[in-house]
Amino acid sequence: MNSLLTEYLAEIYSGQSQKRNNLQLIPLFHKRMSGSRDYLLLDEAMDQGTLQLAEASEQGMVNNLIVINLAKKPVLIFDGEELIGAKQNRMVNATMLIPAEGKLDIPVSCVERGRWHYNSRHFGKSDAQGYSELRRKKAATVANNLSRNMSFVADQGEVWSEIDRKQAAMGMSSETDAMHDVYRQYKKELDEFIAGLRPIDNQTGIAVLINGKFTCLDIFSHADVLAKLWEKLLKSYAMEALEQKELKTTRSRSGKIEPLLNELQEAELNQYPSVGLGTDIRLMSKKYMAAGLIAGERVLHLAAFPKWERKTESSRFAQPSRRRTMH
Structure with a gap:
């Protein structure tokens, strides 16, 4: 194990959890503060007009984009962040730090199978990101491809299949099979679900339990990074919780996350x-x-993420009257 990573994991500790319906959020902290942040986030750079994302060529490539960073600081783009526009919406395959004033090809997955035409020349930021089960499946295939051929490519077919499953479970469909349309359809429910939930001072991460079962963990270098990503992250967690809201809740060992952190150290x-x-x-x-x-x-x-796939029995959250196609 990398000594820096071992030390980092050993110094993470948890606080008092926040609960909302079947969603439990365990705040995570780090014993040492990271100092000032010397990089921009995706949304910050886009708001400043210093980051451009476009198709890899005029014809486009499903699993690659071009990113141009015009800023004098690096830009951090996180695993699962959604990019909307161009020929089809994409999701970032891995967390990556784009060099200052640099240009890169970056690996992505398509999250809008039914569109392959321009609706804009460049990509824009999104208020949504990949939900945890989609990220989990993507992370597993990227890890496998890295070990086999040093490639950050995900299994595109599995990504599409998971989005199909999600739309069916949520009782909806989309003309372009877009992940983003699930968030659009359930905007009101998601906004209500996360209303009033706020990060705690110095909180740098979140461990997520749904129905008492560990679902995912995200931890960052700085508390202000979590604060800026808070709403986007919480909507992705709530999207999972909405689907599973009628499933059985299991006891969560009092919400202890330390066994997971200990296992990751080994x-x-x-x-x-x-x-x-x-x-x-x-x-x-x-x-x-x-x-x-x-x-x-x-x-x-x-x-x-959990290593094994969760059971995909559906709570059939949506009523038949809500099962409609997004345009």
Whole structure:
């Protein structure tokens, strides 16, 4: 195990959880503060007009985009962030740090199978991101492809199949099979679900339990990063909770997350050169898998998921009257 990563995991601790219906959020903190942030986030750079994302060519390539960073600071783009526009919406395959004033090809997955034509020349930011089950499946196939051929490509067919499953489970469909349309359809429910939930001072991460079962974990280098991503992340967690709201709740061991962190410290570690700056890390233990990015002697992001697929029995959240096609 990388000594920096081992030390980092050992210094994470949890606080008092927040609960909303079947969703439990355990706040995570780090014993050492990271100092000032020396990079921009995707939305910050787009708001400043210093980040451009476009198709890899006029014809386009489903699993690659071009990113141009015009800023004098690196830009951090997180695993699962959605990019909307151009020929079809995409989701980022891994957390990556785009160099200052740099240009890169980045690996992505399509999350809008039914469109392949321009509705804009460049991509825009989204208020949604990949929900945890979609991210979990994507992370597993990216880890497999990295170990086999050093590729950050995901299984595109599995991504599409999971979005199809999600739309069916939520009782809806989309003309372009877009993940984003699920969020649009359930905007009111998601807004109500997360209303009033706020990060705690110095909180840098979240462990998520749904119906008492661990679903995912996201932890970042700085508390202000979590604060800026808070609404987007919570909507992705709530999207899972809505689907499973009628399923049986299990006892959650009092919401203890330390056993997971301890197991990750003993996990098998694989490290790869990132697409951008730093080192991509992949952890695999008996029960969990994790992915993240280390750059400048700091863990900028770590995401963890259950290793095994959850049961996909549906709560049939949507009533028949709501099962309609999004236009």
